[in-house]
Amino acid sequence: MVDSAPDLAGAANDLRIEHGMAPLPYESLRPFATYGARSLVKAALNMAPGDDEYEKNRQRFLAIYGERKLHHSRLFGGVMELLIAIERRGLPWGIVTNKNSRLAEPMIDALLRDRAFHAAGRRLWRQHTRAKT
Structure with a gap:
């Protein structure tokens, strides 16, 4: 991702x-x-x-x-389009990571701030709701 x-x-x-x-x-x-x-x-x-x-x-x-960690890290090509298509269909999705939450959470917040998902991983479990606009 x-x-x-x-x-x-x-x-x-x-x-x-x-x-x-x-x-x-x-x-x-x-x-x-x-x-x-x-x-x-x-x-x-x-x-x-x-x-x-x-x-x-x-x-x-x-x-x-x-x-x-956020100088050059980016979503792989096509990922955002895929997530938008999943959300349009009303399907739930989530993130599983092996990164420590101290490293993963800021990256998730920066790259996926406008998406709604569940995140699980090493010392990480939370639900992220879409930002209100």
Whole structure:
């Protein structure tokens, strides 16, 4: 539904820059975005859980991503049109995410503010009603 890979890759590159490393091409980081922070920290710094400084860098990655999560994240093409068609038919729909609610809720609010849906995920459950106009 949402292509957040550009901001996830950007956060990974910001982390690399903080470590004095050159940014990696977006195309080399994009495949890791779907697997989350663990995968992106490994791709960016070649660190994995259990390595010294891993958890500190994972937390820093999440903080950076939290600051930039809406710079380039967008709905995939055709998603809004699909949602409008679903709503016109009166069908309920929802969002299921593996993102932490601290990261997911602002993104949902920004990209889907005028839609009515249910959202469920990691520490996230709520009903979002269409904004009154």
